[in-house]
């Protein structure tokens with residue numbers, strides 16, 4: 028038995044009228060009767076497409092400022108009635124309900140209304156009721172009804188009508204799944220917004236919705252599958268990026284590139300970040316990004332091999348030439364000059380991502396992390412220490428140049444997995460200790476790595492993402508050459524740690540803010 032369903036009658040009710048007229052014309056060419064709501068019907072009439080107002084069809088006017096247009100049995104009975112059940116067909120006939128075989132609905136723009144900062148009442152009026160009801164009815168009765176919830180669906184259905192004279196079951200099922208995804212995302216946006224209006228940050232039910240951007244070849248490892256979804260609100264970075272060239276991004280590429288770009292956005296002056304395994308292995312700020320690249324690379328040229336490079340300025344020719352001289356997986360930047368793009372074209376596999384802007388490091392937002400049986404939510408770490416926040420706790424105060432380096436190193440620390448220790452000099456990292464289970468090891472590893480790169484630690488500064496629980500971590504940093512230290516403070520042994528700093532004649536400042544990152 029054929030699973031093709033002919034379309035005799037379609038109901039079109041769309042807020043986004045993109046492609047509406049062309050779609051309706053194509054339906055008309057297939058002899059489909061078109062029913063439509065006020066604004067959609069007008070747009071069709073104006074374009075000369077024959078259309079019947081839903082209110083004429085149902086004998087019931089649109090009322091309550093459009094709050095009730097399609098919430099009537101003639102519409103929902105026409106969509107939901109089962110064509111395979113004689114009792115349903117008899118009831119439809121008895122109540123003068125004509126079958127509707129296609130529903131094309133897109134919703135009041137609630138998300139966009141919220142995004143533009145509209146008033147509460149305006150947002151409420153943009154909660155669509157009739158649209159989701161029709162979408163859900165049509166998706167439930169996908170055995171006989173095609174449901175189209177986005178202009179992108181029009182072409183698929185018209186192609187099917189041209190080829191098969193009707194819609195295929197597989198297509199109707201796919202459209203139905205997509206329809207429930209759309210109404211779920213719509214309700215997720217409404218529920219999160221509504222809870223926030225009530226001052227509730229973490230409501231009893233928290234729904235996360237995303238839009239599939241691409242499926243990935245595999246996940247963190249080849250035996251895992253993966254996909255990338257974008258979620259509102261938009262934030263400049265991998266989600267907004269256009270891939271100009273290179274191989275398909277992998278799961279790990281996405282993760283590392285995101286880490287690199289969020290990190291580079293912390294810095295106002297031209298800065299380059301090189302990331303490996305989600306940790307920076309070199310960061311530098313300089314007069315231009317080409318110089319910043321040189322200093323970032325010098326921190327750890329061994330680890331930089333196969334790295335992810337992020338810039339907070341447009342990629343120019345000089346920098347593109349330098350970066351492409353070593354094996355690099357990804358470059359991400361707000362923009363690139365045509366000359367830089369041409370230079371990278373020689374490296375076919377190298378991915379170049381251009382985002383169009385930089386994320387705001389102090390913007391509020393929610394991040395989440397999955398764990399067995401649930402997920403953790405928290406506000407984004409938007410904390411940013413400035414020189415005014417520093418409390419000098421040692422006899423010696425840091426010099427102005429040391430303060431600049433201290434702030435730089437502490438901002439880097441925020442983007443290094445804990446326990447994080449970062450040595451810096453002249454606004455460049457010279458040693459990064461990441462992800463160790465104790466702070467002393469991080470301090471030692473970072474110093475060892477910098478020394479292996481041939482870097483001079485004399486007069487450098489050191490940052491710690493959390494307080495030193497004992498003096499040993501600090502002492503390791505001092506013996507590496509650190510002359511000034513930045514750390515949150517707050518240990519019960521702070522006095523011992525300060526005493527060790529004073530004994531060595533170094534300067535130490537407390538931030539009173541921790542930057543754990545796990």
Ligand SMILES: NC(=O)c1ncn([C@@H]2O[C@H](COP(=O)(O)O)[C@@H](O)[C@H]2O)c1NC=O
Pocket residue numbers: 040041042043063064065066067068093094095096097098132133134135154155156157158159
């Ligand atoms: N109230 C209803 O019965 C109703 N039926 C359809 N809508 C929506 O009205 C919009 C289209 O309106 P118009 O064709 O008038 O421009 C669509 O987004 C559709 O989802 C409705 N509006 C809101 O709930």
